[in-house]
Amino acid sequence: MRDKKVAFIGSGNMAEALIKGILGSGLLPAASITACDTDPARLDYFEKTYGVKTSGDNEEGARSCDVLLLSVKPRDMDRVLTGIRGSVKASHLVISIAAGVTLRRLESALGEGVPVVRAMPNGPALVGRGMTAVSRGASVADSDMETARELLGAAGEVMEMGEELMDAVTAVSGSGPAYFFYLVEALAAAARAAGFSGEDADRLAAVTAVGSMRWLDETGSSPAGLRDKVTSPGGTTEAAIRTLEEKGFRELIADAVDAAIRRSRELGGD
Numbered sequence: 001m002r003d004k005k006v007a008f009i010g011s012g013n014m015a016e017a018l019i020k021g022i023l024g025s026g027l028l029p030a031a032s033i034t035a036c037d038t039d040p041a042r043l044d045y046f047e048k049t050y051g052v053k054t055s056g057d058n059e060e061g062a063r064s065c066d067v068l069l070l071s072v073k074p075r076d077m078d079r080v081l082t083g084i085r086g087s088v089k090a091s092h093l094v095i096s097i098a099a100g101v102t103l104r105r106l107e108s109a110l111g112e113g114v115p116v117v118r119a120m121p122n123g124p125a126l127v128g129r130g131m132t133a134v135s136r137g138a139s140v141a142d143s144d145m146e147t148a149r150e151l152l153g154a155a156g157e158v159m160e161m162g163e164e165l166m167d168a169v170t171a172v173s174g175s176g177p178a179y180f181f182y183l184v185e186a187l188a189a190a191a192r193a194a195g196f197s198g199e200d201a202d203r204l205a206a207v208t209a210v211g212s213m214r215w216l217d218e219t220g221s222s223p224a225g226l227r228d229k230v231t232s233p234g235g236t237t238e239a240a241i242r243t244l245e246e247k248g249f250r251e252l253i254a255d256a257v258d259a260a261i262r263r264s265r266e267l268g269g270d
């Protein structure tokens with residue numbers, strides 16, 4: 001990996017999260033990374049903050065690298081693909097993190113034989129704790145996949161799967177952070193109703209959420225195992241969980257994930 005040159009087309013939030021992770025972990029030196037963007041202020045920021053090379057010319061970025069990371073918004077992808085098509089060769093590895101942009105669309109725009117990996121990161125990648133799903137295109141070798149895993153792994157965990165599961169990934173890990181935030185909001189609202197000030201209610205709910213997730217993460221226990229541990233027979237937690245079960249909490253989450261899968265399919269539709 002250390003002899004590879006990587007260029008990011010689109011130097012926004014996700015590119016920044018990845019560059020920060022790549023530099024922080026020592027995977028690549030700053031001199032091996034080029035950040036491309038249409039906004040000169042963003043390029044200036046990347047150069048000053050991370051010491052990476054920058055370019056306002058996507059084609060130059062593509063020509064100067066081995067791995068091309070497409071990190072523009074989905075709506076800008078067609079324009080970017082048209083612009084770089086002539087500069088991308090079968091010796092490149094192209095990784096797209098744009099939500100909903102399919103391998104078929106990427107491969108047909110870039111030409112036959114170009115190895116393309118489609119990735120779906122999520123918001124926690126911005127703090128180095130992302131969950132990124134990856135699907136390989138037709139021309140991707142195992143060594144390309146290893147490179148993709150190393151790069152995307154700089155912002156959290158990486159899991160490979162067939163592209164047919166990308167809508168489900170979008171619904172579970174992509175939209176998932178919002179479900180947890182919603183739960184924290186609901187717990188804070190319940191705390192307010194129980195008599196706490198807004199500020200105290202927000203802290204009680206947020207610190208409990210973060211602490212619980214760290215507990216899960218650091219012990220490697222199952223959520224069911226930890227829930228069991230904190231639920232004494234006949235106690236308060238049992239009373240609360242019984243209410244959640246009776247009111248169909250699990251079914252509600254399943255319905256929410258189904259709705260997100262359907263919406264992801266509608267939005268993808270190419």
Ligand SMILES: NC(=O)c1ccc[n+]([C@@H]2O[C@H](COP(=O)([O-])OP(=O)(O)OC[C@H]3O[C@@H](n4cnc5c(N)ncnc54)[C@H](OP(=O)(O)O)[C@@H]3O)[C@@H](O)[C@H]2O)c1
Nearest residue numbers: 010011012013014037038071072073074076098099121123
């Ligand atoms: N953020 C997330 O949590 C998340 C999660 C999953 C997937 N993703 C995917 O990650 C991708 C990037 O998201 P983001 O949040 O990092 O977006 P972002 O902050 O808007 O970054 C995109 C950058 O690309 C620039 N850009 C636009 N057109 C360009 C062009 N033709 N050539 C070069 N640069 C161009 C944009 O400049 P302007 O602002 O001037 O247009 C912007 O600086 C998206 O496709 C998104 O679907 C993001």
